[in-house]
Amino acid sequence: MELKAEQINEETKWQDLTEGLKIFEPATSRLFETGEWRTQTPVWEEEKCRQCLFCVPYCPDSCIPVKDKRRGDFDFIHCKGCGICEKACPFGAISMKEGK
Amino acid sequence: MAIRTSMSGNEATAYAVRQINPDVMPAFPITPSTEIPQFVSNMIANGEIDTEFIPVESEHSSMSAAIGASAAGARTLTATSSAGLALMWEVVYVAASSRLPIVMAVVNRGLTGPLNINAEHSDSMGARDSGWIQIYAENNQEAYDNMLQAYRIAEHKDVHLPVMICQDGFITSHAVENISLLEDEPVKKFVGEYCPEHYLLNEKEVMAVGPYAVSNYCMEAKKAQAEAMIRSKKVILEVAEEFAAMSGRSYGFFEAYRMEDAEYAAVAIGSVSGTAKDAVDRLREKGVKAGFLKVRVFRPFPGEELAKELRGCKAVAIMDRCESYSGQGGPLGAELTAAMYRAKVTAETVNIVYGLSGRDVRVEDMEKVYGDLREMAEEGKTFKQYPYLGLRE
Numbered sequence: 001m002e003l004k005a006e007q008i009n010e011e012t013k014w015q016d017l018t019e020g021l022k023i024f025e026p027a028t029s030r031l032f033e034t035g036e037w038r039t040q041t042p043v044w045e046e047e048k049c050r051q052c053l054f055c056v057p058y059c060p061d062s063c064i065p066v067k068d069k070r071r072g073d074f075d076f077i078h079c080k081g082c083g084i085c086e087k088a089c090p091f092g093a094i095s096m097k098e099g100k
Numbered sequence: 101m102a103i104r105t106s107m108s109g110n111e112a113t114a115y116a117v118r119q120i121n122p123d124v125m126p127a128f129p130i131t132p133s134t135e136i137p138q139f140v141s142n143m144i145a146n147g148e149i150d151t152e153f154i155p156v157e158s159e160h161s162s163m164s165a166a167i168g169a170s171a172a173g174a175r176t177l178t179a180t181s182s183a184g185l186a187l188m189w190e191v192v193y194v195a196a197s198s199r200l201p202i203v204m205a206v207v208n209r210g211l212t213g214p215l216n217i218n219a220e221h222s223d224s225m226g227a228r229d230s231g232w233i234q235i236y237a238e239n240n241q242e243a244y245d246n247m248l249q250a251y252r253i254a255e256h257k258d259v260h261l262p263v264m265i266c267q268d269g270f271i272t273s274h275a276v277e278n279i280s281l282l283e284d285e286p287v288k289k290f291v292g293e294y295c296p297e298h299y300l301l302n303e304k305e306v307m308a309v310g311p312y313a314v315s316n317y318c319m320e321a322k323k324a325q326a327e328a329m330i331r332s333k334k335v336i337l338e339v340a341e342e343f344a345a346m347s348g349r350s351y352g353f354f355e356a357y358r359m360e361d362a363e364y365a366a367v368a369i370g371s372v373s374g375t376a377k378d379a380v381d382r383l384r385e386k387g388v389k390a391g392f393l394k395v396r397v398f399r400p401f402p403g404e405e406l407a408k409e410l411r412g413c414k415a416v417a418i419m420d421r422c423e424s425y426s427g428q429g430g431p432l433g434a435e436l437t438a439a440m441y442r443a444k445v446t447a448e449t450v451n452i453v454y455g456l457s458g459r460d461v462r463v464e465d466m467e468k469v470y471g472d473l474r475e476m477a478e479e480g481k482t483f484k485q486y487p488y489l490g491l492r493e
Binding site for chain 2: 015025
């Protein structure tokens with residue numbers, strides 16, 4: 001029996017994992033809080049932000065949500081604190097702080 | 101009707117490839133396996149098969165491309181030898197852990213160094229723990245027959261593992277011998293169409309191959325892979341039985357030659373087997389109860405079955421065509437001795453290293469091995485482990 005990704009956890013027996021750990025569902029990253037790896041956290045200062053959205057395509061983890069052509073605060077469930085957005089921002093609206 | 105002709109082991113392998121007509125073959129030339137992609141390329145150029153040949157820039161790339169092609173859903177083949185297999189190393193394991201039924205023709209050649217191009221098993225023996233099934237041939241006939249059975253084993257739903265079809269470099273790959281080939285139609289029927297249940301190019305299914313697995317999942321994944329290897333034993337025998345019905349040629353995990361009442365046995369892999377059988381015949385004429393075991397399937401290792409075969413023996417020479425530098429002998433010696441211990445088979449054993457880098461083994465050499473076994477068993481003479489056969493010293 002092959003289980004769905006959300007049914008697989010640390011109690012799952014070897015017989016119930018998929019062959020070769022292949023994944024047959026999309027968007028399984030939603031099931032994992034990979035943001036917990038973060039050792040540095042980006043801080044967004046909304047008043048300095050000009051909404052140029054330059055940071056959005058630079059984010060390797062798609063952690064900058066955009067709604068109605070405006071960005072919002074980071075998705076910290078998946079942000080790993082790489083700091084690329086800080087470097088990409090032309091207006092100094094993003095700074096990195098130590099820790100989560 | 102069987103087609104009786106003469107060809108080399110590489111030609112025989114390529115002939116099997118033509119009959120199988122795999123979908124994709126990425127390969128990089130390396131002696132002595134080079135002729136296989138060369139012959140296959142000719143067949144493609146001549147319009148005999150429609151295999152997609154990918155000329156890659158290295159063996160790491162040929163195995164990577166094979167993994168991609170197989171995951172995409174293609175029946176995939178590659179070929180290599182020695183340093184080529186060594187360069188594939190990282191991804192050889194990935195092919196197995198991703199459970200991809202790739203077939204690789206391995207023409208056994210020693211790993212460098214000293215720099216050498218001749219027959220030795222150090223290349224594929226190095227990959228013995230990579231999760232691939234390994235089947236070895238004695239001669240061109242077996243290289244051909246094993247190739248025809250490979251996809252049936254690899255693609256079986258209880259297996260889904262890659263398979264190495266091994267033959268000895270030059271001795272088998274380049275020497276021209278008589279061979280009995282099968283006609284195209286029965287072979288095509290036997291091999292069958294490849295219809296994978298899951299494949300990346302299936303637009304109706306979402307699929308990802310080779311994800312990162314944390315410690316909480318790796319052991320379970322490896323256990324599943326190990327169980328597939330154990331299950332392959334049944335499949336290997338079933339496929340061999342079906343092949344025998346078509347060809348008249350029978351195969352098992354090993355060939356037992358004059359073993360029924362044998363008191364002295366040698367165990368080896370590959371082309372030396374013909375020489376060993378000749379020695380057995382000569383000794384039998386003199387009344388010596390000699391026998392020989394040729395290991396065909398090394399992965400999965402048929403330890404219990406081999407040990408059972410050796411139950412009645414007084415002394416056994418286990419022969420490795422490679423050096424492990426363990427100070428204990430070679431891999432066949434280590435694994436078979438362990439299997440004999442578990443099966444409580446208490447024959448004297450000696451682990452002999454022979455034929456390194458293409459060193460010739462003559463019938464007389466094998467007769468001497470059997471002579472040593474008799475001295476060991478009857479005169480209680482102890483032998484230093486682990487001797488090199490035919491070494492100048």
